[in-house]
Amino acid sequence: MTRRPFISISIRRLAISLLLLSAVTATQAQMKFFTLQKDSIPLFRGFSVSFDLVGAATLALSDYGQYEGALRINLHDEWFPIVEVGLGKANRDDEVTRLHYKTSAPYFRVGIDKNLLNNKHGKNRLYGGLRYAYTSYKVDIARPELSDPYWKWDAPYDIRDVSCYYHWLEAVVGIDAQIFGPFHLGWSVRYKRRIAHSKHDFGNTWYVPGFGTDDDTKLGVTFNVIIDI
C-alpha cells in the first residue's frame, strides 16, 4: 500500500524528465535549423532572378496560364527570401458547354526558402520553403444564345466585370542546378492551399491568376531559368 505513491512519483518524474529532454532536444534542433553555418562565407551572397517556363508554356499551348518571374536574395547560401510576381491569364471558349471565361490579372507571392543540403556552398541546391500569395482579379463569364428548354425564352447569361480576390499559401520543394557560370535551371513543386477568397451570388470562379483552376487545394510545378546577379 505504501509503495504506490513512490511508483507514481517516479513515473511522473520520468515523464517530466522525458518531456523536458524532448523539449530541449527540439529547441536545440530548431535553433540549429535556424542558425547559419559558421564559416568564412559572408552573409549576403547576392541576388538571382528567375523566369518560369511551365506557366508560359501552359499559356502558349492552352487557354490559361501565367508569365512569372522572381527575385531571390541569397543569405549565406542557406536562406533565400523571395518575391514572385506574375500575370495570370485565362481566355477560354468551351466547345461543349459554350461557356466563355476571361480574366487577366497580376499576382504576387512572398516567402522564404531554405537550402536543405548539408553542403550549403555547393553548386546545386535543394530547397524547402513557404509562400504567401494574393491576387485581385476581375472575371467575365458568358454563354451566348442560351435558350430555356421548357419556356423557350432567351436567357441572357452574362456575368461581367466581377471583382474577386484570393489569398493562398504554398509549401515549396525545389531543386536548382548550376549549368554554367551564373546560369541555373531548377524545378519546384508546390502544394497550394486557399486561405480566403471572395464569395459571389453566381458561385465559383474557375481560373485564379497564379493559383490555377479553382479548388481548395492544388499541386503546381514550375521550371525556372535562373541567373545569379
Add this chain to the structure above:
Amino acid sequence: MRKWLFLLGLVFVVSCSTIDCPVNNIVETRYRFYDTDGDSLVLADTLTITSVRKDGSEVVLNRKIGCATVPVPISYSHPEDVLVFNIYNSEYSIIDTVWVKKDDIPHFESVDCNASFFHTITDIRYTTNFIDSIVINNPKVDYDKTTIHFHIYPKVSD
C-alpha cells in the same frame, strides 16, 4: 543533381485533369400537398401541370396520381412563370392558374459544367378553384433535391 533535375521534369510532364461538375444539376421547384391539419396529403385525383410559354403551352407534369410531392420546372430567366394546374377524375376537372414571381441568378461552377440559373422566389399568386392556398416554404431554388419550396393546401370537398 542534374539527373534529378531532368527526372523530376519528366515526371511532371505527365499530368491529368478532372472535371468536377455536380452530379445533381437539375434546378426545379417542388410542391407538397397538405391537408387542413397540416399533414402531408397524397393526391387521390390526377394532376397535370402545363407551362404557359412563348410559343403556346407545354405539359411539364403529366397525369401524376398518388403522390404528395410534385417537381415542377422553373424558367431560367423569365421574371414570372405561369403554370396551369389541372386536377381531374372521372367526375370533374378543375383548373387553377399559378403565377410564380422570382429573381434569377446565373450560376457558374466551371467552364466544363453547363450554364444554369438559381432563383429566389419573391411572390406567388393563384386562382382558387381547387387550391385553397399556397405558401412559400423555402424561396431558394438550387440543386438541392430535398427542398420543398411550396406547400399547397387544396380546398376541402363537402
